[in-house]
Amino acid sequence: GAVVSQHPSRVICKSGTSVKIExxxxxxxxxxxxxxxxxxxxxxxxxxxxxxxxxxxYEQGVEKDKFLINHASLTLSTLTVTSAHPEDSSxxxxxxxxxxGNQPQHFGDGTRLxxx
Amino acid sequence: DAKTxxxxxxDCAEGRAANLPCNHSTISGNEYVYWYRQIHSQGPQYIIxxxxxxxxxxxxxxxxxxxxxxxxxxxxxxTLRDTAVYxxxxxxxxxxxxxxxGQGTTLQVKx
Numbered sequence: 016g017a018v019v020s021q022h023p024s025r026v027i028c029k030s031g032t033s034v035k036i037e038x039x040x041x042x043x044x045x046x047x048x049x050x051x052x053x054x055x056x057x058x059x060x061x062x063x064x065x066x067x068x069x070x071x072x073y074e075q076g077v078e079k080d081k082f083l084i085n086h087a088s089l090t091l092s093t094l095t096v097t098s099a100h101p102e103d104s105s106x107x108x109x110x111x112x113x114x115x116g117n118q119p120q121h122f123g124d125g126t127r128l129x130x131x
Numbered sequence: 132d133a134k135t136x137x138x139x140x141x142d143c144a145e146g147r148a149a150n151l152p153c154n155h156s157t158i159s160g161n162e163y164v165y166w167y168r169q170i171h172s173q174g175p176q177y178i179i180x181x182x183x184x185x186x187x188x189x190x191x192x193x194x195x196x197x198x199x200x201x202x203x204x205x206x207x208x209x210t211l212r213d214t215a216v217y218x219x220x221x222x223x224x225x226x227x228x229x230x231x232x233g234q235g236t237t238l239q240v241k242x
Contacts, residue, residue, distance in 0.1 A: 021174070047228055049228075049230070058235060060232075061229055061231065061232075064228075110230070117163050117180065119180055120177065120230060122167075122174035122175045123174050
């Protein structure tokens with residue numbers, strides 16, 4: 016089946032650091048990718064929709080200047096957490112879909128971000 | 132997109148069928164029912180989806196009621212590795228494709 020690769024799987028860094036997370040679709044072209052955040056014992060919360068070649072669409076309450084998304088190709092989207100602080104520590108997960116409609120999304124294995 | 136309601140938790144004996152219910156009484160005609168699961172500390176895994184007909188694949192079966200207001204995911208022979216949070220999500224084919232996750236059902240498969 017379709018594979019989505021997310022890297023790195025775990026990051027530990029100091030407060031104030033910017034962290035970049037990559038999401039790649041390995042065997043299909045992803046016109047749309049999604050970024051989620053998940054806090055402990057909670058469900059996934061959609062942060063933004065990333066469309067290849069255009070600006071990302073952010074969900075209400077998500078700061079676009081804090082969470083920079085770039086989707087420069089049909090196989091790669093990146094999420095950069097700028098000037099990360101301890102409250103940004105979370106599990107970040109991406110997903111990709113070849114097209115809208117009934118095509119299921121496929122998820123990466125997530126990135127656990129810990130800000131000290 | 133229509134909202135879904137699932138029981139927060141369920142137990143199942145290993146080797147038995149696990150039947151996970153989902154209510155989606157406000158589903159509209161062009162909305163599909165998707166099931167994903169999330170094993171601890173991993174990304175969600177796609178299981179199955181359907182519109183109105185029952186569906187079966189190598190992982191599970193999906194039974195959708197005739198009025199489409201509810202569905203059941205069936206894992207025919209649950210194993211310990213099926214212990215996970217199962218999410219039922221309704222999504223229209225005309226929207227942006229984004230999935231809105233509820234709290235899901237935590238399935239505990241016991242030996």
